[in-house]
Amino acid sequence: MSVREFVRSKVPTDIDRFDRRLALVSVLRPPSGLIIPLVVLLAFMFVGPIASIVLFSVQPTNTISLAVADWTLDAYREIVQGTISGKGVYGEVTTNTIMISALTTVIAFAVSYPAAYALATKVRRFKLPILIALIIPLFTSVNIRVYGWVLFLINEGVFDLLAGSVGLDAPSIIYTRSAVILGTVYVYLPYMLFPIYLSISTIDDSLLEAAADLGAGRTKQFVDVILPLSKPGVIIGSLFVFVLSLGAEVEAELLGGGTIYTAASNISYSFGYSQNWPLGSAQAVGLLLITTVCGVVILRTIDLTEIASRGGSR
Amino acid sequence: MLKATNLRKEYGSTVAVEDVDFEIETGSFATIVGPSGCGKSTLLRMLAGHLSPTAGQIELDGIDITDSSPQSRPTSLVFQSWSLFPHMTVAENIEFPIDAQGLESNGRIETLLEQVRLDPEEYANKQVTDLSGGQKQRVALARSLAYEPDILLLDEPLASLDYVLQKKLQRELTELNAELNTTFIYVTHSLESALIMSDQLFVIDDGSIIQRGSPDEIYQEPVDKFVAEFMGDANVFPIDVVERADGRIRIDHPVLEGRQEFPYGPADRPVPECLVVRHDDTVVKPSLEHELGIPVTVVNVLNKGNTALVETRDKHEDAEYVSEMSLEQVSDISLTVDDDAYLQWNPDKTHVLPKGDS
Numbered sequence: 001m002s003v004r005e006f007v008r009s010k011v012p013t014d015i016d017r018f019d020r021r022l023a024l025v026s027v028l029r030p031p032s033g034l035i036i037p038l039v040v041l042l043a044f045m046f047v048g049p050i051a052s053i054v055l056f057s058v059q060p061t062n063t064i065s066l067a068v069a070d071w072t073l074d075a076y077r078e079i080v081q082g083t084i085s086g087k088g089v090y091g092e093v094t095t096n097t098i099m100i101s102a103l104t105t106v107i108a109f110a111v112s113y114p115a116a117y118a119l120a121t122k123v124r125r126f127k128l129p130i131l132i133a134l135i136i137p138l139f140t141s142v143n144i145r146v147y148g149w150v151l152f153l154i155n156e157g158v159f160d161l162l163a164g165s166v167g168l169d170a171p172s173i174i175y176t177r178s179a180v181i182l183g184t185v186y187v188y189l190p191y192m193l194f195p196i197y198l199s200i201s202t203i204d205d206s207l208l209e210a211a212a213d214l215g216a217g218r219t220k221q222f223v224d225v226i227l228p229l230s231k232p233g234v235i236i237g238s239l240f241v242f243v244l245s246l247g248a249e250v251e252a253e254l255l256g257g258g259t260i261y262t263a264a265s266n267i268s269y270s271f272g273y274s275q276n277w278p279l280g281s282a283q284a285v286g287l288l289l290i291t292t293v294c295g296v297v298i299l300r301t302i303d304l305t306e307i308a309s310r311g312g313s314r
Numbered sequence: 315m316l317k318a319t320n321l322r323k324e325y326g327s328t329v330a331v332e333d334v335d336f337e338i339e340t341g342s343f344a345t346i347v348g349p350s351g352c353g354k355s356t357l358l359r360m361l362a363g364h365l366s367p368t369a370g371q372i373e374l375d376g377i378d379i380t381d382s383s384p385q386s387r388p389t390s391l392v393f394q395s396w397s398l399f400p401h402m403t404v405a406e407n408i409e410f411p412i413d414a415q416g417l418e419s420n421g422r423i424e425t426l427l428e429q430v431r432l433d434p435e436e437y438a439n440k441q442v443t444d445l446s447g448g449q450k451q452r453v454a455l456a457r458s459l460a461y462e463p464d465i466l467l468l469d470e471p472l473a474s475l476d477y478v479l480q481k482k483l484q485r486e487l488t489e490l491n492a493e494l495n496t497t498f499i500y501v502t503h504s505l506e507s508a509l510i511m512s513d514q515l516f517v518i519d520d521g522s523i524i525q526r527g528s529p530d531e532i533y534q535e536p537v538d539k540f541v542a543e544f545m546g547d548a549n550v551f552p553i554d555v556v557e558r559a560d561g562r563i564r565i566d567h568p569v570l571e572g573r574q575e576f577p578y579g580p581a582d583r584p585v586p587e588c589l590v591v592r593h594d595d596t597v598v599k600p601s602l603e604h605e606l607g608i609p610v611t612v613v614n615v616l617n618k619g620n621t622a623l624v625e626t627r628d629k630h631e632d633a634e635y636v637s638e639m640s641l642e643q644v645s646d647i648s649l650t651v652d653d654d655a656y657l658q659w660n661p662d663k664t665h666v667l668p669k670g671d672s
Binding site: 207209212213214215224228 | 385
């Protein structure tokens with residue numbers, strides 16, 4: 001259906017021309033003026049910068065001031081060729097980024113699901129303090145928390161002292177990919193835990209009663225009712241963690257000690273140390289595209305009407 | 315037969331269900347009726363196994379099922395909100411109990427859908443979230459029946475449907491009950507559904523059964539003022555008993571004209587405190603033509619369609635009484651507001667009753 005046909009279908013045909021024009025205006029008007037400030041803010045703070053990055057990404061190497069007419073795909077060519085051939089830093093960047101994001105998502109899920117399930121269904125006492133304790137780290141700067149990890153893990157740091165005191169000679173994992181993953185899991189865990197917790201706690205108790213009533217034991221109740229109904233939380237949580245880990249820079253920088261290159265740290269390097277804005281921009285656009293595709297694909301698998309129908313509606 | 319003995323449920327110091335006893339014949343349709351918060355849902359949930367009683371026993375065909383889990387109990391509850399699994403299709407919902415028991419469905423889903431009057435071809439693969447209230451109700455019923463329960467428990471499942479649909483489903487439920495050898499226990503606050511559907515009726519208030527019997531018995535002979543008022547719109551006249559002997563009482567009522575003596579027994583029955591007369595058992599006429607009546611002023615005449623409600627005020631005590639009359643009667647007498655008249659009735663329509671708990 002074309003836009004014109006759509007508008008026509010919304011406008012009654014038995015009214016005169018003037019009313020018809022008025023009705024047309026009301027169809028084209030946004031649903032509510034209340035969202036206008038948000039739209040303006042996003043246009044200014046999101047669309048503007050993104051547009052600049054896209055423009056810079058098609059400029060020749062080391063451009064500092066924009067010359068739109070003088071465009072080239074050199075930066076993209078370098079990234080794509082580097083990634084395909086695995087030469088230079090791009091092969092390592094791709095492997096690291098995907099490994100870190102995927103493992104972070106898997107580990108965060110494995111840790112969060114049982115905890116979210118317990119918090120939503122079993123834990124009665126101290127539930128609020130536990131939830132608050134889980135939220136509070138989010139109020140602290142990521143840098144501070146990650147520096148904490150560095151001081152904890154660093155050679156002859158707290159971890160070594162503790163390990164040594166019980167007679168252990170554990171090799172420190174600092175400045176390895178594992179350390180980076182530890183950091184991303186720690187920082188992004190709440191983004192996995194809370195969506196799952198919410199999706200489990202919005203499951204109507206009477207559904208579990210109905211399941212029990214109809215002869216389902218605990219396993220069937222979990223597998224056939226709780227697990228499928230918590231799927232939206234798992235998907236949204238995984239999307240958050242995966243996408244945020246794709247862009248994780250501080251963790252890679254500090255816990256990787258400058259030896260673990262990820263997409264985000266490489267972008268930062270291009271903009272900063274090597275002053276190659278077009279290359280940094282092209283990488284940013286690539287990362288943004290991957291993120292958007294992931295988001296769209298993943299969100300399409302969730303039945304939003306089912307989630308919206310929860311909470312008492314029939 | 316389902317038998318409950320001294321069934322009791324306490325929440326802290328609150329007694330929700332107080333020492334309830336009853337027996338319900340296999341295959342019958344029993345209704346537990348009472349106002350909101352009277353303990354009827356608690357009672358039903360104890361029968362389903364979702365709540366364990368504080369004391370007492372539930373037996374099914376001589377076997378004690380008081381402590382058996384909902385999974386292992388041959389009861390199935392149709393929830394007030396239906397509680398269909400939202401992520402499953404109609405067929406998957408109905409298959410759930412069959413699968414939970416480790417059985418194969420073998421065409422039973424189609425049979426069950428037909429039993430609840432849903433076309434299997436049209437509905438089997440629909441998502442339950444796309445159904446209307448009435449259709450969800452039918453699917454919930456089919457799903458419970460798929461469990462093949464000995465006892466089907468229904469917790470006001472029609473409450474949120476519109477009136478016409480309620481009527482239709484009420485009739486279908488009674489037909490289904492007659493078809494199957496399953497006991498139906500239906501909980502409702504709606505007197506009308508209770509009267510229409512049940513073989514056996516339990517009126518419950520404050521956690522206790524106040525009266526039990528066939529709908530007809532209870533309608534004709536309410537045991538106290540609470541039941542009488544609950545069973546239908548009624549006028550209540552407080553009375554003082556002056557004399558009680560030989561199964562009769564003499565009463566004193568300041569404005570009641572006509573007979574002052576009524577049969578009342580047995581001797582151990584609590585002292586009566588009121589006369590109860592249903593609205594539709596009375597008429598309002600300018601002169602006293604029946605054996606009992608009180609002088610009133612007409613306050614309002616409301617047309618209900620096939621009948622009229624004549625609202626009147628007692629001339630002496632300022633109490634309001636209502637008569638439900640046919641439209642012909644009202645127009646024959648040509649009653650208008652502020653007319654002086656008598657609200658009157660015959661003694662055989664008079665219920666002399668103790669007050670009851672509430």
